[in-house]
Amino acid sequence: MPRWGRLQHEYRGTLDCRGRCALLHESGHLVFDAAFGAHPGVRKVSAGFIPFFAITHEPVTPLKEFTISSAGFWVQHAGSEYLLSRRPNLRDEHAPVAKGLLAFNVLTSVMYAGAAFVQHGPLERDTRGIAIGADIPEPWVGVSILAPAVLDGARYYRPRSRALRWASRAAKIGGVMLIVKAAENNGQR
Ligand SMILES: [Zn+2]
Helix, strand or coil, X not given: CCHHHHHHHHHHHHHHHHHHHHHHHHHHHHHHHHHCCXXXXXXXXXXXXXXXXXXXXXXXXXXXXXXXXXXXXXXXXXXXXXXXXXXXCHHHCCCHXXXXXXXXXXXXXXXXXXXXXXXXXXXXXXXXXXXXXXXXXXXXHHHHHHHHHHHHHHHHHCCCCHHHHHHHXXXXXXHHHCHHHHHHHHHHC
16 A cells, blocks of 8 residues: 555544544543442543543542543553554555554553643643552653553554564553552552
């Protein structure tokens, strides 16, 4: 497929996917909000690129806060991992939806990481919740979100690279493992 065709897919898919892909991410939060009985609510906020709203919840313990705030990224990680593992030739396929989902996941993570680095955005922003839950500085949370996104983006272009594949998986697992910090933090309350 010519380069221009690929670019068109990636661009069109990303635009088409915005609403549905954001819902996927939010559904991750909602599952745990419901599981923890945290009574979720919705507050509209503006964040440029995606039609955006913040899911609010009642105050919860650090471990639950970490889990609820992380869950949107976990859904993204799972989706990207599935696509990149099952469809190594994705870049050459006619697949605007799959390409759009992957591009959305990467861009959303980059956007969240940016907010985490400058520690700015709505109070409900995921990276702040993760930082409070695990008791680590928010910019480090940004690193843990940015690393898998950059590596997944690279995997899309270099699907044969085992090093990239395992680095990206390790980065995702590393982010999830911060839950150990959140559990420790939980115990100290
Ligand atoms: Zn979120």
